[in-house]
Amino acid sequence: MFAFCSDPATLPQWQWMACYLTTGSHFALYRSVLVVLLLLALAAPLALGMGFLGALAVRSGNLLLKSIGTIYVSMVRGVPDIIFFLFVPFAIDQGVEYARHRILCPDWDQPVRQGNDFIVCAAAKMPLATDPLWVHNVWGFSLALFAFALVFGAFAANTLNGAMNAVPRAQLETGEAYGMTRRQTFRRILLPQMWVYALPGLSNLWMILTKATPLLFLLGIQDVVFWARELGGQKTGHYEYTHPDWRVWYFLGVLVFYLTLTWVSQRGFDRLMRKLNHGQATAGGEAQRKAAI
Amino acid sequence: MSVDFATCAESFHGLILRSLGRDFGDRLLPRGLEINVCDQVFLIASGLVWNVYLAALALFFGFFLATAIALAKSSETRWLRSPAEAFVFIFRGSPLFVQFFFVYEALVLLPRAGIEIGPITLDTQWMTRAWAGALFVLFLNTSAYTAEIFHGALKSVPKGDLEAADAYGLTGWTKFRRVTWPTMLRLAWPSYTNEAIFLLHATTLVFFSAFPAWQQMGDALYYANYFAAQTFNPFIAYPIVGLYFVLMTLVLIGGFGVVNRRLNRHLPRAARARLRFRPHYIR
Amino acid sequence: MKKLVLSAALLALGSSTAMAQTVTRLGTEGAYPPYNYLDESNQLVGFEIDLGNELCARAQLTCEWVQNDWDSIIPNLVGGNYDVIMAGMNATEARAEVIAFSQAYKLPDPSAYMALAGTDMSVMEDGVIAAQSNTMQASMVSDTSATLIEFPTADETIAAVRNGTADAVLADRDFLVTYVEESNGELEFLANVTPPGAGVSIGLRQSDTELRATFDAAIDSMKADGSLNALLVQWFGDEVDVFE
Structure with missing residues (x-):
């Protein structure tokens, strides 16, 4: 990085530190922050979408849809989220490969499970062994992303369902009295108003989601936890920059990173809540109105 | 994978207490092709001891610290309020998983020979073991979350109740013990139940973070993960551990429901807060 | 998995x-x-x-x-x-x-027990021995009467010996040798074992x-x-x- 970094062993303290913190592997650590933020940016809208579908299913008149929705929403409550994070990517990966195997290699006569091996034909591999590396990376990341969306979708479904129930009935009845159809009342009255009721729950969900991102490490993705552990370990003479076990400092850094992230998020949500409360028939809206007088 | 009764009984004897150590069952865990369904059912069940132990003790000790912190947070004295707020911010604002790593790495920095206080040497080595170190982190973590719940409940204790206590001449400790505290608890109980469920589920993280497993003694998910890795088949071990957790969650909700009924028993039937298996995710 | x-x-x-x-x-x-x-x-x-x-x-x-x-x-x-x-x-x-x-x-590779300088040889039989999980050394330790403690990476086994969590570590000698040489006498080899x-x-x-x-x-x-x-x-x- 810097010109003086050519021989780390001879450098004075601050220069050594400057060089050390700008090595390639440290840049990988800084990039892994982006991986975490990318996951958050993608998982949040996906989970919201899943949650919306889940909430609609729970409220549906169709008994089958209703029970599927209810099971989906309550299952995630009874089982620790980490089990889903371990299970879902693993299961989907095998499931996709099995399906491709059945379609692409119909004349394969050996069983797919031989003892403890899971063997599918080469054409059914997902991604293919010949695919370039980035395809493997994107596939791995997508599986993790899907697991997050699935778990947090169930959380969001519950929050959104509660918010829909919280919109005053009288407002919906007024809509119907004006001759709107069910669909119209939903779109014109329920949907715009539910957000103010949903926001406290959703902001809380965002916080839980943020605090669940270090679990990416368990899915084999090189996130901040991975790099903190990798870089913090003792570095012997095989490395250019030798140091004893510094993991505690690296994890302190990760801790501060997450504290900052949640602190900034909280600020953002407080501001958004003030905006949404404006003119609403809620306690928050009333307080704003009184303060303005 | 057909399993007969005899091998199943053998698995039961060898594995049901294995999570307590190899003196309590098979020395070595079943490996590779030896693994059958009964092994998975019993070994994963044996790991639940750890989840229950960690959750129960963390909740028990956390309850008292949380009450103290909630009071400190509601205090008008700044030097009581600020540390309480900082404590809650740090433990609620960062992931438990990272807290485990950080605290473990901090604990191993404690002097190897122990800390000398006057003539006594305090041994510190045991703190790095999961039964103590992880319990310590879970205890602090749940204290912070519970303190926030109790703090909210303290603020919503009805003014009328407190005025009535004043009218009866109750003051200080007596007023707190007879009026404020029971009301706070009653108001907080549904959220507190929710926190207990979260904590029970969070115990599965312990052996995935920095805390090493001694003699392959681990919790239910540690064993489920072991089996999934050994058999390359996630479809047996993970559903088993998932089912165990659903059952434990239901038992926990039942237990907390009994307490809830007791806390609400003086109220008219219509005003009682109900606990249901309804998911809500405030943490 | x-x-x-x-x-x-x-x-x-x-x-x-x-x-x-x-x-x-x-x-x-x-x-x-x-x-x-x-x-x-x-x-x-x-x-x-x-x-x-x-x-x-x-x-x-x-x-x-x-x-x-x-x-x-x-x-x-x-x-x-x-x-x-x-x-x-x-x-x-x-x-x-x-x-x-x-x-x-x-x-x-000869495997070796490495411990803090001055550690008694008897820890190999009745002490706490660190090893990386799923390694040959982990199964070698579980065959002795010593207490096995497993870590997911090799680096953590060394840290465990330094901080006293484990009495010794069993690993490939060629991996351990740099740690011993650079420890200024803090760490030393206890014994070599010929692995299967x-x-x-x-x-x-x-x-x-x-x-x-x-x-x-x-x-x-x-x-x-x-x-x-x-x-x-x-x-x-x-x-x-x-x-x-």
Whole structure:
């Protein structure tokens, strides 16, 4: 990085530190922050979408849809989220490969499970062994992303369902009295108003989601936890920059990173809540109105 | 994978207490092709001891610290309020998983020979073991979350109740013990139940973070993960551990429901807060 | 279990014209200096990386490195996430039930107990011994009366000895030797143990007999012209056991 970094062993303290913190592997650590933020940016809208579908299913008149929705929403409550994070990517990966195997290699006569091996034909591999590396990376990341969306979708479904129930009935009845159809009342009255009721729950969900991102490490993705552990370990003479076990400092850094992230998020949500409360028939809206007088 | 009764009984004897150590069952865990369904059912069940132990003790000790912190947070004295707020911010604002790593790495920095206080040497080595170190982190973590719940409940204790206590001449400790505290608890109980469920589920993280497993003694998910890795088949071990957790969650909700009924028993039937298996995710 | 690696630390080898050919994916741990590790510029380096690249060149294979944590390195080979393992793995009987091995490219490493200076020898029988999980050494410790404590990475086993969590660590001597030399007398070897196994070898799926023959031939050619021994000395120093 810097010109003086050519021989780390001879450098004075601050220069050594400057060089050390700008090595390639440290840049990988800084990039892994982006991986975490990318996951958050993608998982949040996906989970919201899943949650919306889940909430609609729970409220549906169709008994089958209703029970599927209810099971989906309550299952995630009874089982620790980490089990889903371990299970879902693993299961989907095998499931996709099995399906491709059945379609692409119909004349394969050996069983797919031989003892403890899971063997599918080469054409059914997902991604293919010949695919370039980035395809493997994107596939791995997508599986993790899907697991997050699935778990947090169930959380969001519950929050959104509660918010829909919280919109005053009288407002919906007024809509119907004006001759709107069910669909119209939903779109014109329920949907715009539910957000103010949903926001406290959703902001809380965002916080839980943020605090669940270090679990990416368990899915084999090189996130901040991975790099903190990798870089913090003792570095012997095989490395250019030798140091004893510094993991505690690296994890302190990760801790501060997450504290900052949640602190900034909280600020953002407080501001958004003030905006949404404006003119609403809620306690928050009333307080704003009184303060303005 | 057909399993007969005899091998199943053998698995039961060898594995049901294995999570307590190899003196309590098979020395070595079943490996590779030896693994059958009964092994998975019993070994994963044996790991639940750890989840229950960690959750129960963390909740028990956390309850008292949380009450103290909630009071400190509601205090008008700044030097009581600020540390309480900082404590809650740090433990609620960062992931438990990272807290485990950080605290473990901090604990191993404690002097190897122990800390000398006057003539006594305090041994510190045991703190790095999961039964103590992880319990310590879970205890602090749940204290912070519970303190926030109790703090909210303290603020919503009805003014009328407190005025009535004043009218009866109750003051200080007596007023707190007879009026404020029971009301706070009653108001907080549904959220507190929710926190207990979260904590029970969070115990599965312990052996995935920095805390090493001694003699392959681990919790239910540690064993489920072991089996999934050994058999390359996630479809047996993970559903088993998932089912165990659903059952434990239901038992926990039942237990907390009994307490809830007791806390609400003086109220008219219509005003009682109900606990249901309804998911809500405030943490 | 399947660990999916999102990694910037992979080296694609071979010329761009070879893209149409199949790529042989080499799995390694990347946390076991000097066998294989990530250097400061976030590149995989080490004895096995140099060796693997040379073997691929000789066998005219297009190879690509994949980093995978140790605990799941065999399941992921069997599951087809990569085609061979080069990760300081000894060809033991237990592993040979699950995967196939090439001929050895490094003679059996003596394993060694390492402890803080002044530790009594008796800890090997009644003390707490750290080892990396799923290693040959972990099963060696579980066969003694000592208490085994397992860590997912080798680096953590050393830390456990330093901070007193474990009385000693059992690992490959060639891995431990740098730690002993650089500790200024704080750490020392207690004893050497001859482990079972035919030496450090390439792990492959049992069905890949053709690939195994290809690698065996490439190792033969490197043994014949002395380049394998040169690599061994380069990475492990003059005291390493070389091939005759």
